[in-house]
Amino acid sequence: MKKIGCLMLTLLLLLVCSAVFAEEAVTGLQKDVVILFTSDVHCAVDQGWGYAGLYAMKEGLSAKNHVFLVDNGDAIQGEPIGTMSKGQSIIDIMNVVGYDAAIPGNHEFDFGVQNFIERASAANFPYLSCNLNRDGKLVFPAYVMKEVDGVKIGFVGITTPTTPSTSSPSLFMNEEGTEYMYDFMQDETGDKLYTAVQKAVDDARAEGADYVIAVAHLGNEASSSPWTYADVISHTSGIDALLDGHSHDTDQVVMKNRDGREVVRSGCGTQFSEIGSLTISRDGRISSKLFPWKQDISAPELLNLQNPAADAVHAESDELNQTLQEVVASSTADLMINDPVARMEDGSPVRIIRNAETNLGDLCADAYLNQAGDADIAFVAGGGIRASIEKGNVTLHEILRTLPFNDYLTVIRVTGQQILDALEYSVHSLPGPFGGFNQVAGMTFEVDPTIPTPCVIVGNMFHHVDETMERRVRNVVVGDRPLDPDASYNLAGPDIQLLQNGNGYTMFEGAEVLVKEGKLDNQLLIDYITGPLNGVIGEEYADPYGQGRIVVVNSAE
Helix, strand or coil, rough: CCHHHHHHHHHHHHCCEEEECCCCCCCCCCCCEEEEECCCCCCCCCCCCCHHHHHHHHHHHHHCCEEEEEEECCCCCCCHHHHHHCCHHHHHHHHHHHCCECCHHHHHHHHCHHHHHHHHHHHCCCCCCCCCCCCCCCCCCCCEEEEEECCEEEEEECCCCCCCHCCCHHHHHHCCCEEHHHHHHHCCCCCHHHHHHHHHHHHHHHHHCCEEEEEEEEECHHHCCCCCCHHHHHCCCCCHHHHECCCCCCEEEEECCCCCEEEEEEECCCCCCCEEEEEEECCCCCEEEEEEEECCCCHHHCCCCHHHHHHEEEEEEHHHHHHHHHHHEEEECCEEEEEEEECCCCCEEEECCCCCCCHHHHHHHHHHHHCCCCCCEEEHHHHHHEEEECEEEEEHHHHHCCCCCEEEEEEEEEEEHHHHHHHHHHHHCCCCCCCCCCCCCEEEEECCCCCCCCCCCCEEEEECCCCCCCEEEEEECCCECCCCCCCCEEEEHHHHHHHCCCCCCCCCCEEEECCCCCEEHHHHHHHHHHCCCCCECCCHHHHCCCCEEECCCCCCE
16 A cells, blocks of 8 residues: 555656546546556556556556546557567556557557457457458447446547558558458548548447547657548547547647537557546546656666566566577667657657668668678668667667567669659658658768658558659769669668558569568667677767768758
8 A cells, every 4th residue: 555655646746737628517427537548558568657557556546536448559569578479468468457448559460460350359358440441341349338327438449540551561451462451441531530430439429428538549640641630530529538649749639629629639658658647527527637757767666566467567578588688789879769869848758760860770771781682772661660779788678679570671673763762752751750761771862851742642652753843852872873763773671661562662562572581670680780790889870860871951051
């Protein structure tokens, strides 16, 4: 009890901004309803709050409130514990914590659709998605109903329609790769998604839902339009609050729906840096707030939390950790996915690897280029590089955290024109982030983000470059020579991007495949560091902003 009391005091001290919304009161609630939610945990089982901290919070709040717990997606992938168990370890832990519902984010499918369906069947809670279909039928329930004190609360699940392009399109297609077997309602206008969401909301209301809470993996990134949370809220009615993930933000927003009624939207960051809380009070008021964890040490460790969730995490982690603590190399510099200086308003790091060159991006691209053998250029999407590496000893655990997706090395033969189109698409979202922003090796180029992108994108996939418009990319040099659009080049990179249209890269379709299913990405990084680099990541990677391979310019200057 002392431990829980200490934890609750910590929660009160760390409470941050909340968004408040007043609805017509629904009589009958004897206690407030608190809906705790997690988003984009990405296997951070003992980081930040950790699952043990979440369990303690849930138990503590249950003393005076009705408490529900939901997850907004991207839970089972991102760390070795998820990679090496293909998500099963995370499901086992979530079962112990006691989730009431969850939705699949785009990365739930990284180990294959059938794998995730099997993992979902092992969960003691329902997975929900109102817009994931196979052959016109929902794969998961659209919503689930919960009832307390005679008051019904409908939880509607929404999965981002960007899933095929941000996971791997081939995972959702037939064996021949000729047509999609799974559909996320990803039409260009967004109308299919809005219709699916509205149907789920209306069905929940027809079943007697007094409140409808959307549990979503949509986000706020422009590259996700027309399927952002704002798009969905503004084109639907009947949702009281939308709990959101995907973009890793912590924004607390109140905006109007299609009928002009206010809807609370709340994001809670990533990797247990925050735990979200939505409260439905006895008088019908709805408010959101976050419980942040800003300490350098995790809550389970600092508070010495001992509970069933902590036991479950230890059981799944102990054996794995013995292997993962093996030192494979050393680094003389911090290798970054985040800006070493800039911070968000809430003090969290600014992730730059999806819109700028970094030293870690250079290292990963160099590893692909070196290990590919006969390759001229290497691309690695910034969205696939997930964790920074601190200077000093580098363990197997850090390597697997950095490249957790187990993508295969691929080499294809392409034209210079295809490279130019790929570079244009890579930078089309600048200055904003894009998971398909490429870190490069074997080449340099300049980009002017003040020029409107000439890329035509259909269904979140590259379609073509509008040649009537000025290109952003210029002065492309391969090796020590300007790129020739008519020449052929060997391009190395992960299979998801070069062969499976990952992140919407369609310009390589039909290219000659020189290497297929080569080394796994994390293994080739290890082999590059321990081989050509002799186990030491040296001064050539000292600058966190990289080696000047991607130079941002402004044509007005």
